[in-house]
Amino acid sequence: MLIDTYGRVATDLRVSLTDRCNLRCTYCMPEEGLQWLAKPDLLTDDEIVRLIDIAVRLLGVEEVRFTGGEPLLRPGLVGIVQRVAALAARPRMSLTTNGIGLRRTATALKAAGLDRVNVSLDTLRPAVFRTLTRRDRHQDVLDGLRAAHDAGLTPVKVNTVLMPGLNEDEAPDLLAWALAHGYELRFIEQMPLDAQHGWKRDSMVTAGDILASLSTRFDLTPEGTDDRGSAPAERWLVDGGPHRVGVIASVTRPFCAACDRTRLTADGQIRTCLFAREETDLRGALRSGAPDEEIARIWRLAMWGKKAGAGLDDPAFVQPDRPMSAIGG
Ligand code: SAM
Ligand code: SF4
Numbered sequence: 227m228l229i230d231t232y233g234r235v236a237t238d239l240r241v242s243l244t245d246r247c248n249l250r251c252t253y254c255m256p257e258e259g260l261q262w263l264a265k266p267d268l269l270t271d272d273e274i275v276r277l278i279d280i281a282v283r284l285l286g287v288e289e290v291r292f293t294g295g296e297p298l299l300r301p302g303l304v305g306i307v308q309r310v311a312a313l314a315a316r317p318r319m320s321l322t323t324n325g326i327g328l329r330r331t332a333t334a335l336k337a338a339g340l341d342r343v344n345v346s347l348d349t350l351r352p353a354v355f356r357t358l359t360r361r362d363r364h365q366d367v368l369d370g371l372r373a374a375h376d377a378g379l380t381p382v383k384v385n386t387v388l389m390p391g392l393n394e395d396e397a398p399d400l401l402a403w404a405l406a407h408g409y410e411l412r413f414i415e416q417m418p419l420d421a422q423h424g425w426k427r428d429s430m431v432t433a434g435d436i437l438a439s440l441s442t443r444f445d446l447t448p449e450g451t452d453d454r455g456s457a458p459a460e461r462w463l464v465d466g467g468p469h470r471v472g473v474i475a476s477v478t479r480p481f482c483a484a485c486d487r488t489r490l491t492a493d494g495q496i497r498t499c500l501f502a503r504e505e506t507d508l509r510g511a512l513r514s515g516a517p518d519e520e521i522a523r524i525w526r527l528a529m530w531g532k533k534a535g536a537g538l539d540d541p542a543f544v545q546p547d548r549p550m551s552a553i554g555g
Contacts, residue, residue: 228287228488229526230498231531232483234483234484234532236486236487236529236532237289238287238289238291238488240291241278241290241291241489241554242294242491242492243274243293243294243306244299244300245262245263245294245492245551247259247294247295247296247324248296248299249361250360251348251358251359252359253387253416253424254419254421254549254555255420255421260421260551260552268492271306274490275310277494279310279313279518284518288317291321292306292319292320292321293321293323294492294551297321304331304335304338307335308339310339311338312339319339319340319341320340320341321342322343323343323344323345324345324359324367325346325366325367325368326370327366328370329369329370330373332373335379336378340379341379342382343379344382345370345374345382346387347385347386348393350396350403351396354396358392372407375407381409383410384400384409384411386400387414388413389416394435394439397436397439398439398440398443398444401471410469412473413433413472415433417477418545419549419555421549425545430477432477433460433475434478444465445465446462447462447467448461449467458474460474460479476500480535480536480538482499482535483535487499488529489554493509494509496525499533500536500550500553502532502546503544504531508524508525511524
């Protein structure tokens with residue numbers, strides 16, 4: 227198992243497939259993009275599948291989430307999903323995506339064995355989408371969402387970040403829209419993981435703000451946390467249920483004590499936390515011919531050193547060098 231000194235067990239693996247993206251969300255990336263990882267530094271498809279196999283067979287991982295950057299930009303994505311689905315200890319598999327390109331790939335991903343998707347969409351207004359993402363792709367995301375739903379990649383969850391002065395007034399409209407389309411909406415508090423280091427705690431939209439705004443139109447009843455005890459989304463029944471809305475309050479109501487995550491970056495580094503400042507290199511071990519047991523040992527040791535919490539409230543908190551897009555959100 228991937229256990230740490232606080233007794234937490236990591237069973238949920240986030241795999242970043244690329245640091246590149248076709249959007250430039252203001253809370254994530256600068257307009258000009260970033261210095262992308264060089265191709266030889268990226269794990270190959272074979273290396274990714276081997277590490278996932280080690281994680282599920284030797285380390286107790288039960289769930290794999292592919293992310294990025296934009297994971298749909300990875301040419302081998304469908305093949306990777308197919309190969310992971312064929313593993314003897316098949317994990318549950320999901321994908322976090324901006325939805326662009328999902329219209330073309332949803333059916334193939336479902337056929338390959340993907341269970342579900344989380345699609346990120348912050349606004350229902352095309353003009354606001356252009357400002358927030360610096361790209362004119364709003365309709366592509368809506369089409370991708372519909373395709374995912376029709377392909378059975380369900381429940382389709384929608385991730386939304388609210389930004390002050392841009393889309394902070396849209397929470398009730400987004401919830402009404404999600405309910406009408408059968409999507410499960412989850413708001414994520416903006417975190418200090420943008421490459422530009424522009425995050426400001428005093429101006430961010432908090433879980434409290436979001437709930438107050440939703441309550442102007444909906445009756446919300448606390449439902450507790452997600453199905454898995456450790457999931458970060460606190461959920462509310464909307465107007466008595468059965469529909470729900472989630473809020474991931476990583477900043478104002480951190481859930482570190484129940485964290486069950488381990489993360490693999492596209493260049494083969496293990497991270498114990500989004501906010502970790504240290505990484506453990508698995509790519510070097512892979513490429514120097516280490517056997518599976520040795521790689522599992524390095525991974526276990528990395529997780530053993532996981533810190534108690536993200537430390538956002540610590541006056542000494544320093545944002546990690548890698549931005550969200552290069553860690554894998
Ligand atoms: N490109 C894909 C997407 O946008 O869904 C996957 C990667 S993205 C980094 C994963 C999630 O992280 C998205 O839902 C995005 O909204 C969220 N995200 C990115 N930067 C964030 C930040 N600074 N604070 C909170 N969430 C953030
Ligand atoms: Fe790209 Fe996702 Fe970051 Fe937006 S949040 S820039 S879609 S990686």
